[in-house]
Amino acid sequence: MTFTMSIGFQFYKRRFRQYGPLIIVMFIFFMGIFYLSASPDLQHPSFRKHLALNNAINKDILKLERKVKLLESTLKKHNIPESEYMEGLLPVIYVITPTHARPQQKAELTRLKNVFLHVPALHWILVEDSEQKTGLVKHFLESGGISFTHLNVPTPKDWKLGENQPVWQKPRGVLQRNAGLDWLRSNFEPPASRAVVYFADDDNTYSTELFQEMRWTKKVSVWPVALVGGVMVERPKVTLSGKVNGWLTGWKPDRAFATDMAGFGINLDLLVNNPEAEFSLDSQKGFMESDFLEKIVKLHELEPKADMCTKVYIWHTRTEKPNMKDEEKLRKEGRPTNRNIEV
């Protein structure tokens, strides 16, 4: 009996001597892993940080998912299409356009509208240079498709160009642009920063990319304008670090901001916070834009758009005056061709 017990004991003693250290090492190893994973205090600090962040984000995502579901059900309940809601998230582009009556007016406005219709969240402030709002512009705007404000203010007689006077002799559209600014200032209080203001004359050619470029303007965005100032293109000079430090222009390079009316977009807040910034009839010839911009921004603050001002998205086109020789004759005879038809 004692003999068999002693043989059994000897057997385990030998096995223990053989495998014992291995078992102990493995036991310590697994205990170590268990301890480390159970006790975050002992984990590597950067991993702990990562875990904490991950948990926080997961919680946020859950909260967001709940909010999105709530939003979806609200949109459904009120019958609002998702595209319309998305449009509501975009900063609005307020386009101020002075316009005056002449044979090609409706053609010019139609060209503009056809572009604006492709631009989401755009509000058109069309300002007639007239004593009264005209039926033509009223019908045109009310024909639908575009969000608009219709204003009018006449340019005083002394400031109107004579029939055959060259265009550079008097500034055009000044009081109309200011009327657009007044309308914005009386409708918005700061902070209204999720919006941009652009001055678009009615005869230029605008590409849709231009509006994508200007939408997120923080202060004042700038870009090249083609076919203006006697050159192919007038544009801001941009440094390698993306700062505007001057202008590439043929005409009057001494202007602080040597750009055309079509060459910049302004954050609405900047205009609301600077109520004295208006266009002036008294600006020296060709200095209207520069004088205006000097009141609200510094050169180094300008935001160059259109691929650092290397792309053209706006052309300062001018429309040829249509030949009305026979029309005038017929009008004198009391038989105008446009008696019962809006042209």
Ligand code: UDP
């Ligand atoms: N304009 C105006 N009243 C006028 C002449 C022009 O309101 O008596 C408007 C015109 O419709 C345009 C802007 O002012 O939207 C600039 O005029 P124009 O295109 O003739 O100027 P330019 O091309 O020479 O800069």
Ligand code: MN
């Ligand atoms: Mn023009």
